[in-house]
Amino acid sequence: MYFCYVDDSGADQGRTLTGLLVPEEGWSDLLHHWLEGRRKLQETWGVPKNTELHAVDLVKGRGRPCATENQNKSFGxxxxxxxxxxxxxxxxxxxxxxxxxxxxxxxRIATVYRAFVSHLEVWALEEETRVVIMCDGQSGPDEVEEVGQEKAQDVWRQAIRGAKPYRDAHRSLPLASRRVLEDPVMQDSRYSQLIQAADLVGYAAFHHLMLARPEVWPKMTAMGSMSKAYKRLRHHWLPGYGTDGVVWVDGDASS
Structure with a gap:
Protein backbone atom coordinates (compact mmCIF):
# COMPACT_ATOMS: atom_id res chain seq x y z
CA MET A 1 0.00 0.00 0.00
CA TYR A 2 1.08 3.57 -0.72
CA PHE A 3 0.47 6.82 1.11
CA CYS A 4 0.01 9.85 -1.13
CA TYR A 5 0.56 13.37 0.23
CA VAL A 6 -1.13 15.93 -1.99
CA ASP A 7 -1.10 19.71 -2.34
CA ASP A 8 -2.26 22.11 -5.01
CA SER A 9 -0.63 25.02 -6.80
CA GLY A 10 -1.33 27.18 -9.83
CA ALA A 11 -3.40 30.33 -10.34
CA ASP A 12 -6.31 31.75 -12.27
CA GLN A 13 -7.29 29.45 -15.14
CA GLY A 14 -4.66 26.76 -14.50
CA ARG A 15 -4.43 24.52 -11.45
CA THR A 16 -2.04 21.72 -10.49
CA LEU A 17 -2.02 18.92 -7.96
CA THR A 18 1.17 17.18 -6.91
CA GLY A 19 1.33 13.98 -4.91
CA LEU A 20 4.24 12.35 -3.14
CA LEU A 21 3.68 8.60 -3.21
CA VAL A 22 5.56 6.44 -0.74
CA PRO A 23 5.06 2.73 0.05
CA GLU A 24 4.24 1.94 3.63
CA GLU A 25 7.64 0.31 4.13
CA GLY A 26 9.38 3.45 2.81
CA TRP A 27 7.43 5.99 4.86
CA SER A 28 10.00 6.32 7.64
CA ASP A 29 12.81 6.63 5.09
CA LEU A 30 11.05 9.51 3.32
CA LEU A 31 10.41 11.31 6.60
CA HIS A 32 14.03 10.70 7.66
CA HIS A 33 15.42 12.39 4.54
CA TRP A 34 12.99 15.30 4.87
CA LEU A 35 13.91 15.82 8.54
CA GLU A 36 17.59 15.68 7.65
CA GLY A 37 16.90 18.53 5.26
CA ARG A 38 15.07 20.41 8.02
CA ARG A 39 18.08 19.94 10.29
CA LYS A 40 20.41 21.44 7.67
CA LEU A 41 17.93 24.25 7.10
CA GLN A 42 18.13 25.08 10.79
CA GLU A 43 21.91 24.80 10.94
CA THR A 44 22.46 26.92 7.84
CA TRP A 45 19.79 29.64 8.09
CA GLY A 46 18.22 29.26 11.51
CA VAL A 47 14.79 28.05 10.35
CA PRO A 48 13.43 25.91 13.23
CA LYS A 49 12.40 22.41 12.21
CA ASN A 50 8.82 22.91 13.38
CA THR A 51 8.30 26.16 11.46
CA GLU A 52 5.80 25.55 8.67
CA LEU A 53 7.39 25.64 5.23
CA HIS A 54 5.04 27.13 2.66
CA ALA A 55 6.61 27.40 -0.78
CA VAL A 56 5.07 30.70 -1.87
CA ASP A 57 6.10 32.42 1.35
CA LEU A 58 9.52 30.80 1.41
CA VAL A 59 10.49 31.58 -2.17
CA LYS A 60 8.92 35.03 -2.41
CA GLY A 61 10.47 36.24 0.83
CA ARG A 62 7.33 36.53 2.93
CA GLY A 63 7.29 36.16 6.67
CA ARG A 64 10.14 35.87 9.15
CA PRO A 65 10.74 32.13 9.54
CA CYS A 66 14.14 32.24 11.23
CA ALA A 67 14.78 32.09 14.96
CA THR A 68 16.44 35.52 15.24
CA GLU A 69 16.13 38.90 13.54
CA ASN A 70 19.74 38.77 12.32
CA GLN A 71 19.05 35.41 10.68
CA ASN A 72 15.88 36.76 9.07
CA LYS A 73 17.83 39.69 7.64
CA SER A 74 20.36 37.28 6.12
CA PHE A 75 17.67 34.98 4.78
CA GLY A 76 17.09 36.89 1.55
CA ARG A 108 -11.70 24.41 -10.46
CA ILE A 109 -9.36 22.36 -8.31
CA ALA A 110 -12.08 19.69 -7.92
CA THR A 111 -11.88 18.98 -11.66
CA VAL A 112 -8.13 18.44 -11.48
CA TYR A 113 -8.53 16.33 -8.35
CA ARG A 114 -10.89 13.93 -10.12
CA ALA A 115 -8.32 13.52 -12.90
CA PHE A 116 -5.59 13.04 -10.30
CA VAL A 117 -7.53 10.26 -8.59
CA SER A 118 -8.28 8.62 -11.94
CA HIS A 119 -4.57 8.49 -12.79
CA LEU A 120 -3.78 7.04 -9.38
CA GLU A 121 -6.41 4.36 -9.91
CA VAL A 122 -4.85 3.25 -13.20
CA TRP A 123 -1.33 3.31 -11.78
CA ALA A 124 -2.28 1.41 -8.61
CA LEU A 125 -4.03 -1.27 -10.67
CA GLU A 126 -0.91 -1.72 -12.80
CA GLU A 127 1.25 -1.92 -9.68
CA GLU A 128 -1.22 -4.21 -7.91
CA THR A 129 -1.27 -1.92 -4.91
CA ARG A 130 -3.62 0.46 -3.12
CA VAL A 131 -3.41 4.11 -2.13
CA VAL A 132 -4.57 6.26 0.78
CA ILE A 133 -4.56 9.99 0.05
CA MET A 134 -3.69 12.75 2.52
CA CYS A 135 -4.64 16.25 1.33
CA ASP A 136 -3.77 19.67 2.62
CA GLY A 137 -6.92 21.00 4.18
CA GLN A 138 -8.77 21.99 7.30
CA SER A 139 -9.10 19.06 9.65
CA GLY A 140 -10.95 20.72 12.53
CA PRO A 141 -10.16 22.94 15.52
CA ASP A 142 -6.80 22.70 17.26
CA GLU A 143 -8.11 22.73 20.81
CA VAL A 144 -11.81 22.46 21.53
CA GLU A 145 -11.27 23.78 25.05
CA GLU A 146 -9.71 26.97 23.74
CA VAL A 147 -12.28 27.86 21.08
CA GLY A 148 -15.40 26.61 22.85
CA GLN A 149 -17.81 23.85 21.90
CA GLU A 150 -20.03 25.94 19.60
CA LYS A 151 -17.10 27.41 17.67
CA ALA A 152 -15.48 23.99 17.44
CA GLN A 153 -18.64 22.53 15.91
CA ASP A 154 -18.71 25.32 13.32
CA VAL A 155 -15.09 24.63 12.40
CA TRP A 156 -15.79 20.91 12.04
CA ARG A 157 -18.80 21.59 9.82
CA GLN A 158 -16.74 23.90 7.61
CA ALA A 159 -13.99 21.29 7.35
CA ILE A 160 -16.48 18.60 6.35
CA ARG A 161 -18.13 20.84 3.75
CA GLY A 162 -14.77 21.92 2.36
CA ALA A 163 -13.73 18.30 1.79
CA LYS A 164 -16.92 17.36 -0.08
CA PRO A 165 -15.51 17.66 -3.66
CA TYR A 166 -12.63 15.40 -2.66
CA ARG A 167 -14.91 12.86 -0.96
CA ASP A 168 -17.17 12.82 -4.00
CA ALA A 169 -14.23 11.98 -6.28
CA HIS A 170 -13.41 8.97 -4.09
CA ARG A 171 -16.96 7.79 -3.62
CA SER A 172 -17.66 7.83 -7.34
CA LEU A 173 -15.09 5.04 -7.82
CA PRO A 174 -16.44 1.49 -8.31
CA LEU A 175 -16.40 -0.08 -4.87
CA ALA A 176 -15.53 -3.59 -6.02
CA SER A 177 -12.44 -2.57 -7.96
CA ARG A 178 -11.25 0.75 -6.54
CA ARG A 179 -7.60 1.11 -5.60
CA VAL A 180 -7.79 4.51 -3.92
CA LEU A 181 -9.19 3.56 -0.54
CA GLU A 182 -11.37 5.46 1.92
CA ASP A 183 -12.18 9.17 1.83
CA PRO A 184 -9.28 11.61 1.55
CA VAL A 185 -7.64 12.36 4.88
CA MET A 186 -7.49 16.13 5.36
CA GLN A 187 -4.35 17.25 7.18
CA ASP A 188 -3.48 20.78 8.25
CA SER A 189 -0.09 21.54 6.70
CA ARG A 190 1.02 23.25 9.92
CA TYR A 191 1.24 19.84 11.57
CA SER A 192 2.30 17.62 8.66
CA GLN A 193 5.90 17.65 7.47
CA LEU A 194 5.05 15.57 4.40
CA ILE A 195 2.15 17.81 3.33
CA GLN A 196 4.69 20.64 3.50
CA ALA A 197 7.00 18.52 1.36
CA ALA A 198 4.23 18.09 -1.23
CA ASP A 199 3.69 21.86 -1.17
CA LEU A 200 7.33 22.58 -1.99
CA VAL A 201 7.38 19.99 -4.77
CA GLY A 202 4.04 21.20 -6.13
CA TYR A 203 5.21 24.80 -6.33
CA ALA A 204 8.30 23.71 -8.24
CA ALA A 205 6.14 21.59 -10.56
CA PHE A 206 3.89 24.58 -11.24
CA HIS A 207 6.81 26.76 -12.36
CA HIS A 208 8.18 23.84 -14.38
CA LEU A 209 4.81 23.64 -16.16
CA MET A 210 4.65 27.42 -16.69
CA LEU A 211 7.86 27.22 -18.70
CA ALA A 212 6.23 24.65 -20.98
CA ARG A 213 2.81 26.37 -21.19
CA PRO A 214 3.33 30.13 -20.79
CA GLU A 215 0.09 30.80 -22.67
CA VAL A 216 -1.93 29.47 -19.73
CA TRP A 217 -0.48 32.05 -17.34
CA PRO A 218 0.42 35.01 -19.62
CA LYS A 219 0.70 37.48 -16.73
CA MET A 220 3.05 35.34 -14.65
CA THR A 221 6.78 34.71 -14.99
CA ALA A 222 8.11 31.22 -14.41
CA MET A 223 11.20 30.75 -12.24
CA GLY A 224 13.81 28.59 -13.88
CA SER A 225 15.27 27.75 -10.47
CA MET A 226 11.98 26.11 -9.48
CA SER A 227 11.90 24.05 -12.68
CA LYS A 228 15.46 22.96 -11.97
CA ALA A 229 14.45 21.94 -8.46
CA TYR A 230 11.53 19.87 -9.80
CA LYS A 231 13.88 18.13 -12.21
CA ARG A 232 15.90 16.91 -9.23
CA LEU A 233 13.02 14.48 -8.75
CA ARG A 234 12.81 13.40 -12.39
CA HIS A 235 13.93 9.86 -11.57
CA HIS A 236 10.94 9.66 -9.23
CA TRP A 237 8.29 10.87 -11.69
CA LEU A 238 5.80 8.12 -12.42
CA PRO A 239 6.99 6.58 -15.70
CA GLY A 240 4.47 6.72 -18.49
CA TYR A 241 2.31 9.32 -16.74
CA GLY A 242 2.51 12.70 -18.39
CA THR A 243 5.11 14.57 -20.40
CA ASP A 244 8.24 15.85 -18.69
CA GLY A 245 6.87 15.19 -15.23
CA VAL A 246 3.36 16.65 -15.61
CA VAL A 247 0.05 15.14 -16.76
CA TRP A 248 -2.03 17.76 -18.57
CA VAL A 249 -5.79 17.27 -18.78
CA ASP A 250 -8.43 19.35 -20.53
CA GLY A 251 -10.20 21.87 -18.34
CA ASP A 252 -13.50 20.01 -18.57
CA ALA A 253 -12.00 16.55 -18.04
CA SER A 254 -13.95 14.38 -15.62
CA SER A 255 -16.55 17.11 -15.15
Missing amino acids: RPARIAAHDLMLRHLAKCESVRVLTVAGGTS
Whole structure:
Protein backbone atom coordinates (compact mmCIF):
# COMPACT_ATOMS: atom_id res chain seq x y z
CA MET A 1 0.00 0.00 0.00
CA TYR A 2 1.08 3.57 -0.72
CA PHE A 3 0.47 6.82 1.11
CA CYS A 4 0.01 9.85 -1.13
CA TYR A 5 0.56 13.37 0.23
CA VAL A 6 -1.13 15.93 -1.99
CA ASP A 7 -1.10 19.71 -2.34
CA ASP A 8 -2.26 22.11 -5.01
CA SER A 9 -0.63 25.02 -6.80
CA GLY A 10 -1.33 27.18 -9.83
CA ALA A 11 -3.40 30.33 -10.34
CA ASP A 12 -6.31 31.75 -12.27
CA GLN A 13 -7.29 29.45 -15.14
CA GLY A 14 -4.66 26.76 -14.50
CA ARG A 15 -4.43 24.52 -11.45
CA THR A 16 -2.04 21.72 -10.49
CA LEU A 17 -2.02 18.92 -7.96
CA THR A 18 1.17 17.18 -6.91
CA GLY A 19 1.33 13.98 -4.91
CA LEU A 20 4.24 12.35 -3.14
CA LEU A 21 3.68 8.60 -3.21
CA VAL A 22 5.56 6.44 -0.74
CA PRO A 23 5.06 2.73 0.05
CA GLU A 24 4.24 1.94 3.63
CA GLU A 25 7.64 0.31 4.13
CA GLY A 26 9.38 3.45 2.81
CA TRP A 27 7.43 5.99 4.86
CA SER A 28 10.00 6.32 7.64
CA ASP A 29 12.81 6.63 5.09
CA LEU A 30 11.05 9.51 3.32
CA LEU A 31 10.41 11.31 6.60
CA HIS A 32 14.03 10.70 7.66
CA HIS A 33 15.42 12.39 4.54
CA TRP A 34 12.99 15.30 4.87
CA LEU A 35 13.91 15.82 8.54
CA GLU A 36 17.59 15.68 7.65
CA GLY A 37 16.90 18.53 5.26
CA ARG A 38 15.07 20.41 8.02
CA ARG A 39 18.08 19.94 10.29
CA LYS A 40 20.41 21.44 7.67
CA LEU A 41 17.93 24.25 7.10
CA GLN A 42 18.13 25.08 10.79
CA GLU A 43 21.91 24.80 10.94
CA THR A 44 22.46 26.92 7.84
CA TRP A 45 19.79 29.64 8.09
CA GLY A 46 18.22 29.26 11.51
CA VAL A 47 14.79 28.05 10.35
CA PRO A 48 13.43 25.91 13.23
CA LYS A 49 12.40 22.41 12.21
CA ASN A 50 8.82 22.91 13.38
CA THR A 51 8.30 26.16 11.46
CA GLU A 52 5.80 25.55 8.67
CA LEU A 53 7.39 25.64 5.23
CA HIS A 54 5.04 27.13 2.66
CA ALA A 55 6.61 27.40 -0.78
CA VAL A 56 5.07 30.70 -1.87
CA ASP A 57 6.10 32.42 1.35
CA LEU A 58 9.52 30.80 1.41
CA VAL A 59 10.49 31.58 -2.17
CA LYS A 60 8.92 35.03 -2.41
CA GLY A 61 10.47 36.24 0.83
CA ARG A 62 7.33 36.53 2.93
CA GLY A 63 7.29 36.16 6.67
CA ARG A 64 10.14 35.87 9.15
CA PRO A 65 10.74 32.13 9.54
CA CYS A 66 14.14 32.24 11.23
CA ALA A 67 14.78 32.09 14.96
CA THR A 68 16.44 35.52 15.24
CA GLU A 69 16.13 38.90 13.54
CA ASN A 70 19.74 38.77 12.32
CA GLN A 71 19.05 35.41 10.68
CA ASN A 72 15.88 36.76 9.07
CA LYS A 73 17.83 39.69 7.64
CA SER A 74 20.36 37.28 6.12
CA PHE A 75 17.67 34.98 4.78
CA GLY A 76 17.09 36.89 1.55
CA ARG A 77 15.74 35.76 -1.80
CA PRO A 78 18.83 33.82 -2.99
CA ALA A 79 19.08 32.01 0.35
CA ARG A 80 15.38 31.15 0.32
CA ILE A 81 15.61 29.68 -3.19
CA ALA A 82 18.65 27.70 -2.07
CA ALA A 83 16.69 26.47 0.96
CA HIS A 84 13.85 25.28 -1.27
CA ASP A 85 16.33 23.46 -3.50
CA LEU A 86 18.00 21.88 -0.48
CA MET A 87 14.73 20.38 0.69
CA LEU A 88 13.95 18.87 -2.73
CA ARG A 89 17.44 17.43 -2.94
CA HIS A 90 16.83 15.65 0.35
CA LEU A 91 13.49 14.29 -0.84
CA ALA A 92 15.23 12.91 -3.94
CA LYS A 93 17.45 10.81 -1.66
CA CYS A 94 14.48 8.59 -0.81
CA GLU A 95 14.63 5.87 -3.45
CA SER A 96 11.05 4.69 -2.98
CA VAL A 97 9.24 8.02 -3.30
CA ARG A 98 7.27 8.65 -6.48
CA VAL A 99 5.89 11.95 -7.79
CA LEU A 100 2.70 12.56 -9.76
CA THR A 101 1.64 16.02 -10.93
CA VAL A 102 -1.68 16.50 -12.72
CA ALA A 103 -2.65 19.89 -14.15
CA GLY A 104 -5.50 21.34 -16.13
CA GLY A 105 -6.62 24.55 -17.77
CA THR A 106 -9.33 25.28 -15.22
CA SER A 107 -9.81 27.30 -12.06
CA ARG A 108 -11.70 24.41 -10.46
CA ILE A 109 -9.36 22.36 -8.31
CA ALA A 110 -12.08 19.69 -7.92
CA THR A 111 -11.88 18.98 -11.66
CA VAL A 112 -8.13 18.44 -11.48
CA TYR A 113 -8.53 16.33 -8.35
CA ARG A 114 -10.89 13.93 -10.12
CA ALA A 115 -8.32 13.52 -12.90
CA PHE A 116 -5.59 13.04 -10.30
CA VAL A 117 -7.53 10.26 -8.59
CA SER A 118 -8.28 8.62 -11.94
CA HIS A 119 -4.57 8.49 -12.79
CA LEU A 120 -3.78 7.04 -9.38
CA GLU A 121 -6.41 4.36 -9.91
CA VAL A 122 -4.85 3.25 -13.20
CA TRP A 123 -1.33 3.31 -11.78
CA ALA A 124 -2.28 1.41 -8.61
CA LEU A 125 -4.03 -1.27 -10.67
CA GLU A 126 -0.91 -1.72 -12.80
CA GLU A 127 1.25 -1.92 -9.68
CA GLU A 128 -1.22 -4.21 -7.91
CA THR A 129 -1.27 -1.92 -4.91
CA ARG A 130 -3.62 0.46 -3.12
CA VAL A 131 -3.41 4.11 -2.13
CA VAL A 132 -4.57 6.26 0.78
CA ILE A 133 -4.56 9.99 0.05
CA MET A 134 -3.69 12.75 2.52
CA CYS A 135 -4.64 16.25 1.33
CA ASP A 136 -3.77 19.67 2.62
CA GLY A 137 -6.92 21.00 4.18
CA GLN A 138 -8.77 21.99 7.30
CA SER A 139 -9.10 19.06 9.65
CA GLY A 140 -10.95 20.72 12.53
CA PRO A 141 -10.16 22.94 15.52
CA ASP A 142 -6.80 22.70 17.26
CA GLU A 143 -8.11 22.73 20.81
CA VAL A 144 -11.81 22.46 21.53
CA GLU A 145 -11.27 23.78 25.05
CA GLU A 146 -9.71 26.97 23.74
CA VAL A 147 -12.28 27.86 21.08
CA GLY A 148 -15.40 26.61 22.85
CA GLN A 149 -17.81 23.85 21.90
CA GLU A 150 -20.03 25.94 19.60
CA LYS A 151 -17.10 27.41 17.67
CA ALA A 152 -15.48 23.99 17.44
CA GLN A 153 -18.64 22.53 15.91
CA ASP A 154 -18.71 25.32 13.32
CA VAL A 155 -15.09 24.63 12.40
CA TRP A 156 -15.79 20.91 12.04
CA ARG A 157 -18.80 21.59 9.82
CA GLN A 158 -16.74 23.90 7.61
CA ALA A 159 -13.99 21.29 7.35
CA ILE A 160 -16.48 18.60 6.35
CA ARG A 161 -18.13 20.84 3.75
CA GLY A 162 -14.77 21.92 2.36
CA ALA A 163 -13.73 18.30 1.79
CA LYS A 164 -16.92 17.36 -0.08
CA PRO A 165 -15.51 17.66 -3.66
CA TYR A 166 -12.63 15.40 -2.66
CA ARG A 167 -14.91 12.86 -0.96
CA ASP A 168 -17.17 12.82 -4.00
CA ALA A 169 -14.23 11.98 -6.28
CA HIS A 170 -13.41 8.97 -4.09
CA ARG A 171 -16.96 7.79 -3.62
CA SER A 172 -17.66 7.83 -7.34
CA LEU A 173 -15.09 5.04 -7.82
CA PRO A 174 -16.44 1.49 -8.31
CA LEU A 175 -16.40 -0.08 -4.87
CA ALA A 176 -15.53 -3.59 -6.02
CA SER A 177 -12.44 -2.57 -7.96
CA ARG A 178 -11.25 0.75 -6.54
CA ARG A 179 -7.60 1.11 -5.60
CA VAL A 180 -7.79 4.51 -3.92
CA LEU A 181 -9.19 3.56 -0.54
CA GLU A 182 -11.37 5.46 1.92
CA ASP A 183 -12.18 9.17 1.83
CA PRO A 184 -9.28 11.61 1.55
CA VAL A 185 -7.64 12.36 4.88
CA MET A 186 -7.49 16.13 5.36
CA GLN A 187 -4.35 17.25 7.18
CA ASP A 188 -3.48 20.78 8.25
CA SER A 189 -0.09 21.54 6.70
CA ARG A 190 1.02 23.25 9.92
CA TYR A 191 1.24 19.84 11.57
CA SER A 192 2.30 17.62 8.66
CA GLN A 193 5.90 17.65 7.47
CA LEU A 194 5.05 15.57 4.40
CA ILE A 195 2.15 17.81 3.33
CA GLN A 196 4.69 20.64 3.50
CA ALA A 197 7.00 18.52 1.36
CA ALA A 198 4.23 18.09 -1.23
CA ASP A 199 3.69 21.86 -1.17
CA LEU A 200 7.33 22.58 -1.99
CA VAL A 201 7.38 19.99 -4.77
CA GLY A 202 4.04 21.20 -6.13
CA TYR A 203 5.21 24.80 -6.33
CA ALA A 204 8.30 23.71 -8.24
CA ALA A 205 6.14 21.59 -10.56
CA PHE A 206 3.89 24.58 -11.24
CA HIS A 207 6.81 26.76 -12.36
CA HIS A 208 8.18 23.84 -14.38
CA LEU A 209 4.81 23.64 -16.16
CA MET A 210 4.65 27.42 -16.69
CA LEU A 211 7.86 27.22 -18.70
CA ALA A 212 6.23 24.65 -20.98
CA ARG A 213 2.81 26.37 -21.19
CA PRO A 214 3.33 30.13 -20.79
CA GLU A 215 0.09 30.80 -22.67
CA VAL A 216 -1.93 29.47 -19.73
CA TRP A 217 -0.48 32.05 -17.34
CA PRO A 218 0.42 35.01 -19.62
CA LYS A 219 0.70 37.48 -16.73
CA MET A 220 3.05 35.34 -14.65
CA THR A 221 6.78 34.71 -14.99
CA ALA A 222 8.11 31.22 -14.41
CA MET A 223 11.20 30.75 -12.24
CA GLY A 224 13.81 28.59 -13.88
CA SER A 225 15.27 27.75 -10.47
CA MET A 226 11.98 26.11 -9.48
CA SER A 227 11.90 24.05 -12.68
CA LYS A 228 15.46 22.96 -11.97
CA ALA A 229 14.45 21.94 -8.46
CA TYR A 230 11.53 19.87 -9.80
CA LYS A 231 13.88 18.13 -12.21
CA ARG A 232 15.90 16.91 -9.23
CA LEU A 233 13.02 14.48 -8.75
CA ARG A 234 12.81 13.40 -12.39
CA HIS A 235 13.93 9.86 -11.57
CA HIS A 236 10.94 9.66 -9.23
CA TRP A 237 8.29 10.87 -11.69
CA LEU A 238 5.80 8.12 -12.42
CA PRO A 239 6.99 6.58 -15.70
CA GLY A 240 4.47 6.72 -18.49
CA TYR A 241 2.31 9.32 -16.74
CA GLY A 242 2.51 12.70 -18.39
CA THR A 243 5.11 14.57 -20.40
CA ASP A 244 8.24 15.85 -18.69
CA GLY A 245 6.87 15.19 -15.23
CA VAL A 246 3.36 16.65 -15.61
CA VAL A 247 0.05 15.14 -16.76
CA TRP A 248 -2.03 17.76 -18.57
CA VAL A 249 -5.79 17.27 -18.78
CA ASP A 250 -8.43 19.35 -20.53
CA GLY A 251 -10.20 21.87 -18.34
CA ASP A 252 -13.50 20.01 -18.57
CA ALA A 253 -12.00 16.55 -18.04
CA SER A 254 -13.95 14.38 -15.62
CA SER A 255 -16.55 17.11 -15.15
